[in-house]
Amino acid sequence: MKTIAVISQKGGAGKTTIAVHLAVAAHLAGKTVALVDLDPQATARKWFDRREADIPEVIGDHAERLPQLMEMAEANGADLLVIDTAPNADRASLRAAKSADLILIPCRPAAFDLDAIETTRDLADLARKPSFVVMSAAPVRSALTDEARKGLEAKGTAVAPTVIHARVAFAHSVIDGRTAMEFEPDGKAAAEIRELCTWAFKQLGMPTVKQDRKLA
Numbered sequence: 603m604k605t606i607a608v609i610s611q612k613g614g615a616g617k618t619t620i621a622v623h624l625a626v627a628a629h630l631a632g633k634t635v636a637l638v639d640l641d642p643q644a645t646a647r648k649w650f651d652r653r654e655a656d657i658p659e660v661i662g663d664h665a666e667r668l669p670q671l672m673e674m675a676e677a678n679g680a681d682l683l684v685i686d687t688a689p690n691a692d693r694a695s696l697r698a699a700k701s702a703d704l705i706l707i708p709c710r711p712a713a714f715d716l717d718a719i720e721t722t723r724d725l726a727d728l729a730r731k732p733s734f735v736v737m738s739a740a741p742v743r744s745a746l747t748d749e750a751r752k753g754l755e756a757k758g759t760a761v762a763p764t765v766i767h768a769r770v771a772f773a774h775s776v777i778d779g780r781t782a783m784e785f786e787p788d789g790k791a792a793a794e795i796r797e798l799c800t801w802a803f804k805q806l807g808m809p810t811v812k813q814d815r816k817l818a
């Protein structure tokens with residue numbers, strides 16, 4: 603089993619959006635997936651409550667229980683565990699980072715958000731785990747994202763190749779517990795997530811057998 607932790611001290615960066623979308627995309631790609639929601643605000647859990655499909659399973663818990671949760675998920679045959687975290691860089695986020703094989707740091711390409719990246723990156727470095735910034739809610743057709751990427755890379759921060767743009771499908775689909783893949787399967791939002799998912803699998807050394815699974 604591989605684990606992806608989605609971490610950023612900044613609220614509204616796109617953590618939960620990316621966590622639930624990645625979890626569903628991995629399921630659609632044929633993986634057995636569970637999502638752990640460590641945020642007391644329980645955004646991912648509430649999304650799951652609104653959701654008609656009962657896959658992927660969303661478990662709300664405390665970071666202290668991550669080892670047991672991971673053991674349980676593995677025993678239940680999970681290929682992938684996605685951890686969504688609260689907007690801070692505290693002990694809980696560090697535990698999530700240490701549990702992960704890959705850390706994704708969603709960040710909007712805006713000055714204040716970019717300024718706040720360093721603390722989260724320090725956390726990932728402290729955990730000694732590979733981490734990548736994922737450009738999130740990026741304006742469509744703007745030089746801002748490229749500039750942000752160059753700025754981050756110049757400071758030695760790795761940035762995932764896929765940019766997640768600001769798209770209505772991301773915000774709209776989660777209202778009734780779905781994702782962009784279910785809301786608009788052939789849309790651009792769904793395509794971006796599939797690309798991010800394939801890239802993440804590659805980072806994790808997970809085989810990607812092309813399987814177009816339907817949701818139960």
Ligand SMILES: Nc1ncnc2c1ncn2[C@@H]1O[C@H](COP(=O)(O)OP(=O)(O)O)[C@@H](O)[C@H]1O
Binds near residue numbers: 610773
């Ligand atoms: N790529 C995107 N396109 C459109 N809206 C987005 C996108 N990413 C996030 N949002 C919206 O921004 C808000 C914050 O996103 P969320 O994923 O909850 O951030 P976080 O979990 O980091 O606090 C939500 O209302 C969400 O729907």
Ligand SMILES: [Mg+2]
Binds near residue numbers: 617618619641645687
């Ligand atoms: Mg969140």
